[in-house]
Amino acid sequence: MPQRREDRELCADLVKVRWKTESEGTRTEWAILEDISPSGACLEMGNPVPPDTEVSLEFQKDRCTAKVAYCRFDQVKYLTGVEFLEGYRWSRRKFKPQHLLQFRLRKVAKNRK
Numbered sequence: 001m002p003q004r005r006e007d008r009e010l011c012a013d014l015v016k017v018r019w020k021t022e023s024e025g026t027r028t029e030w031a032i033l034e035d036i037s038p039s040g041a042c043l044e045m046g047n048p049v050p051p052d053t054e055v056s057l058e059f060q061k062d063r064c065t066a067k068v069a070y071c072r073f074d075q076v077k078y079l080t081g082v083e084f085l086e087g088y089r090w091s092r093r094k095f096k097p098q099h100l101l102q103f104r105l106r107k108v109a110k111n112r113k
Contacts, residue, residue, distance in 0.1 A: 008035040008042070011097035015041075016058040019049055031080070033059075033097055038090050040069065040083045048078050055082060059097075064088040 013033045020026050031043040041057075049055065053068045066082035084090065 006037040006039055008037045010035050013060070013097035015043060017043065017045065017049075018056040018058075019053050034079070036090055036097065040066070040081065041090070043080045043082065045071075045078045045080050048073070049080055054085070057082070062094045064090075 011033055015031050015033045016028065017031045018026060018028050029045060029047060031045045034042040034044050048071050049068050051068050051070055055066050055068060057064050057066055065085045065088070067085055069081040069083050071078055071080045
């Protein structure tokens with residue numbers, strides 16, 4: 001999984017995802033927004049979407065285009081990481097997920113004896 005460049009905020013909300021496939025044409029699926037940052041997000045999806053696929057995301061009051069950075073199976077779902085395209089930068093002013101919790105990962109010093 002790629003290293004994250006920005007702090008992510010844990011969240012939960014529904015997002016409509018659309019993408020095109022060679023064999024099936026346009027696909028649409030509801031996904032659960034797991035976390036979000038100004039430049040990308042992680043979605044929980046029922047179907048895999050190949051890396052580098054361009055997807056359209058529709059939030060409650062906002063929409064954007066993104067590119068799939070990774071998609072991996074995690075027990076019963078697919079975790080799909082996307083990077084926003086076309087200069088889109090997420091902010092709480094544009095769209096505030098229904099459940100939102102800011103977190104920061106910190107390095108923990110190991111105790112040495």
